[in-house]
Amino acid sequence: MELLSGADMLIRSLEDEGVDVIFGYPGGAALHIYDALFRQKAVEHILVRHEQAATHMADGYARATGKVGVVLVTSGPGATNTITGIATAYMDSIPMVVISGQVATHLIGGDAFQETDMVGVSRPIVKHSFLVKKSEDIASTIKKAFYIARTGRPGPVVVDVPKDITNPADLYEYQYPSSVKMRSYTPVLRGHAGQIKKATEEILNAKRPIVYAGGGVVQGNASELLRDLVHRLGCPVTNTLMGLGCIDGRDKQYLGMLGMHGTYEANNAMQNADLILAVGARFDDRVTNDPAKFCPGARIIHIDIDPASISKTVRADIPIVGPVVQVLTDMIEAVKQLNIEPDQAAQQAWWKQVDEWRAVDCLKIKPSDTELMKPQQVVEMLYKVTEGDAIVTSDVGQHQMFAALYYKYNRPRQWINSGGLGTMGFGLPAAMGAKMALPDENVVCVTGEGSIQMNIQELSTCKQYDLPIKIININNQALGMVKQWQDLHYEKRHSHSYMDSLPDFTKLVEAYGHVGIRVDRYEDLEDAMIECFKMKDKLVFMDIYVDPNEHVYPMQIAGKSINDMVLSKAEGS
Amino acid sequence: MRRIISILMENEAGALSRIVGLFSQRGYNIDSLTVAPTDDESLSRLTLTTVGDDSTIEQITKQLNKLVEVVKLVDLTEGAHLERELMLIKLKAVGAQRAELKRTADIFRGQIVDVTSTLYTIQLTGTSDKLDAFVEAVSGVPIVEVVRSGVSGLGRGEKVLSL
Ligand SMILES: Cc1ncc(C[n+]2csc(CCOP(=O)(O)OP(=O)(O)O)c2C)c(N)n1
Numbered sequence: 001m002e003l004l005s006g007a008d009m010l011i012r013s014l015e016d017e018g019v020d021v022i023f024g025y026p027g028g029a030a031l032h033i034y035d036a037l038f039r040q041k042a043v044e045h046i047l048v049r050h051e052q053a054a055t056h057m058a059d060g061y062a063r064a065t066g067k068v069g070v071v072l073v074t075s076g077p078g079a080t081n082t083i084t085g086i087a088t089a090y091m092d093s094i095p096m097v098v099i100s101g102q103v104a105t106h107l108i109g110g111d112a113f114q115e116t117d118m119v120g121v122s123r124p125i126v127k128h129s130f131l132v133k134k135s136e137d138i139a140s141t142i143k144k145a146f147y148i149a150r151t152g153r154p155g156p157v158v159v160d161v162p163k164d165i166t167n168p169a170d171l172y173e174y175q176y177p178s179s180v181k182m183r184s185y186t187p188v189l190r191g192h193a194g195q196i197k198k199a200t201e202e203i204l205n206a207k208r209p210i211v212y213a214g215g216g217v218v219q220g221n222a223s224e225l226l227r228d229l230v231h232r233l234g235c236p237v238t239n240t241l242m243g244l245g246c247i248d249g250r251d252k253q254y255l256g257m258l259g260m261h262g263t264y265e266a267n268n269a270m271q272n273a274d275l276i277l278a279v280g281a282r283f284d285d286r287v288t289n290d291p292a293k294f295c296p297g298a299r300i301i302h303i304d305i306d307p308a309s310i311s312k313t314v315r316a317d318i319p320i321v322g323p324v325v326q327v328l329t330d331m332i333e334a335v336k337q338l339n340i341e342p343d344q345a346a347q348q349a350w351w352k353q354v355d356e357w358r359a360v361d362c363l364k365i366k367p368s369d370t371e372l373m374k375p376q377q378v379v380e381m382l383y384k385v386t387e388g389d390a391i392v393t394s395d396v397g398q399h400q401m402f403a404a405l406y407y408k409y410n411r412p413r414q415w416i417n418s419g420g421l422g423t424m425g426f427g428l429p430a431a432m433g434a435k436m437a438l439p440d441e442n443v444v445c446v447t448g449e450g451s452i453q454m455n456i457q458e459l460s461t462c463k464q465y466d467l468p469i470k471i472i473n474i475n476n477q478a479l480g481m482v483k484q485w486q487d488l489h490y491e492k493r494h495s496h497s498y499m500d501s502l503p504d505f506t507k508l509v510e511a512y513g514h515v516g517i518r519v520d521r522y523e524d525l526e527d528a529m530i531e532c533f534k535m536k537d538k539l540v541f542m543d544i545y546v547d548p549n550e551h552v553y554p555m556q557i558a559g560k561s562i563n564d565m566v567l568s569k570a571e572g573s
Numbered sequence: 574m575r576r577i578i579s580i581l582m583e584n585e586a587g588a589l590s591r592i593v594g595l596f597s598q599r600g601y602n603i604d605s606l607t608v609a610p611t612d613d614e615s616l617s618r619l620t621l622t623t624v625g626d627d628s629t630i631e632q633i634t635k636q637l638n639k640l641v642e643v644v645k646l647v648d649l650t651e652g653a654h655l656e657r658e659l660m661l662i663k664l665k666a667v668g669a670q671r672a673e674l675k676r677t678a679d680i681f682r683g684q685i686v687d688v689t690s691t692l693y694t695i696q697l698t699g700t701s702d703k704l705d706a707f708v709e710a711v712s713g714v715p716i717v718e719v720v721r722s723g724v725s726g727l728g729r730g731e732k733v734l735s736l
């Protein structure tokens with residue numbers, strides 16, 4: 001058997017786990033590990049400019065590919081800088097392993113230099129965490145960490161590694177375990193057959209059914225199956241913010257996104273349905289509005305890998321706990337075998353009603369009464385110029401909602417955003433992670449002048465590793481989403497929602513060695529965007545000035561039903 | 574409703590803080606908690622009491638089950654079960670009260686385990702209700718100090734919580 005130091009074992013374990021790239025930043029407690037990295041070629045390391053960005057890059061990489069994203073940082077400040085990124089991944093169930101250096105075992109607990117109780121600090125935002133006690137445990141701990149991160153409901157796992165454990169002078173026999181078994185961790189592998197059959201019968205007998213699908217379908221790689229099922233059922237389907245792309249945005253049965261900024265047709269169809277088939281979605285408060293008033297006439301079938309997601313906010317009538325792939329496969333089989341003729345008259349009446357809601361055309365862009373460009377027009381143009389095929393990451397704010405509503409995603413993992421935590425600063429590093437994973441894809445970050453400044457230092461990393469992503473900065477010179485709420489609920493008192501003294505972004509990106517294009521008029525937008533996407537091997541930052549006073553609509557009225565919504569600014573104020 | 578949740582968990586550093594953390598993080602309350610190793614050295618058994626409606630308790634048990642170090646758990650209050658708590662109570666005992674306290678302790682099957690010229694320390698085991706009742710019964714006497722172990726328990730008859 002091979003003899004390796006703890007540091008070498010750690011990196012070899014990553015290699016043996018199939019990791020090709022990790023994102024990180026060095027420091028004292030991680031120096032042995034960094035030295036091990038230096039002496040090998042199998043695992044590429046991307047040096048970021050801030051550890052938070054490393055976690056979002058690993059996250060973007062994971063969301064784009066379904067693989068586990070990997071982060072390596074030092075103890076203390078290096079570790080605490082990852083917290084926002086870990087929380088972001090946790091809220092959206094993204095598989096991630098974060099390896100943090102720790103002070104030497106004998107120093108732990110003594111307030112040593114750069115000591116932070118990383119396992120303690122991260123505890124509420126991880127799926128699990130480990131503090132490695134002995135070098136001999138490194139390989140098995142890494143194996144377990146990856147296994148836990150990617151199975152069941154995926155999530156981030158922290159592995160905290162004290163410096164002495166990685167000492168280059170101490171050698172140990174290395175063997176990477178071929179399998180893991182943990183008596184206390186056994187993800188569900190099959191949904192209940194009886195429940196699946198019963199659910200399928202109810203769906204086929206429903207008069208006003210709707211499918212409500214979320215991020216679990218994307219993460220669970222079940223989009224093809226979901227599309228198959230939905231087409232067999234012939235019923236309307238809506239996606240959550242996290243589920244966008246699992247149904248083709250152009251599909252005739254697709255009603256668009258639901259929820260707080262969901263479409264009129266999606267929210268109304270939910271409220272009036274007699275049966276909701278929820279797949280990999282968790283009845284989040286940004287969807288349900290007041291859960292007590294949620295879809296009163298509907299029977300609810302809920303498929304989820306996580307039993308704790310079922311009946312958490314809204315009671316499920318038929319819960320099915322299991323992997324979406326297996327449950328949907330069995331459901332499709334049940335549809336074939338049950339041979340229940342759907343009630344044609346009921347289906348037609350239901351679609352007639354849905355089409356009336358659709359005819360309201362809630363996403364129609366109202367022409368501007370000033371010279372100013374509308375942010376929606378920017379996303380619409382992006383959709384046109386990229387032919388609907390780019391991978392789009394976003395930051396958080398109004399631009400995020402516009403990117404969700406006005407770009408029609410045609411496949412899963414095409415839309416990447418921080419839905420659960422709503423982390424500003426996520427978009428740029430996430431785009432970088434996606435581009436690392438899929439260098440041949442067009443990767444675009446739709447952002448705002450507020451969000452982009454939260455991780456703008458990564459433009460330097462983009463230069464170093466030659467990551468030619470495109471950044472679409474929808475510049476409304478305001479923390480637009482905050483300002484919108486202040487307009488609506490605080491009598492337009494814009495407390496700290498302005499972004500004055502903005503930098504000249506084009507000059508800034510040029511200083512980082514990239515290309516900047518500023519656009520002020522809608523007439524110039526198309527040509528500028530075409531030019532931007534022609535520069536295939538360059539990072540291009542488009543700074544697009546838009547109407548600072550635009551709001552995102554539709555918008556639910558807080559504390560009411562899912563379909564109590566305002567459709568325009570005129571109606572809203 | 575009051576529930577007694579009994580948990581078998583990996584006997585590892587950090588497991589307890591994950592369980593306790595879950596309660597504070599999600600806004601559930603713990604009324605009592607006891608934890609100790611079992612006959613199997615790799616496992617600890619934790620018993621806690623909490624109060625909540627059915628849906629809260631359902632969430633609590635689901636969330637606990639998700640913790641990687643939780644091997645198995647049972648809500649003992651769902652079926653017939655035994656529950657016991659230990660109390661040591663130090664009471665002012667002077668004059669006529671000494672005999673009176675001794676009688677009350679006997680009625681509750683308590684034992685006087687330490688005596689000074691002015692104090693009795695009484696040991697009592699039973700359900701939490703019984704311990705409460707004892708405290709109530711001696712309310713005429715000044716209580717100097719009380720310590721309770723928190724509830725532990727197990728299912729009656731064939732029902733067992735094991736691997
Ligand atoms: C890290 C972080 N801090 C604060 C917020 C609260 N917040 C949500 S949207 C928003 C404004 C975002 O501004 P910008 O990026 O310019 O986007 P816009 O809404 O203007 O499109 C803020 C401050 C957040 N989501 N994340």
Ligand SMILES: [Mg+2]
Nearest residue numbers: 448449478480
């Ligand atoms: Mg803005």
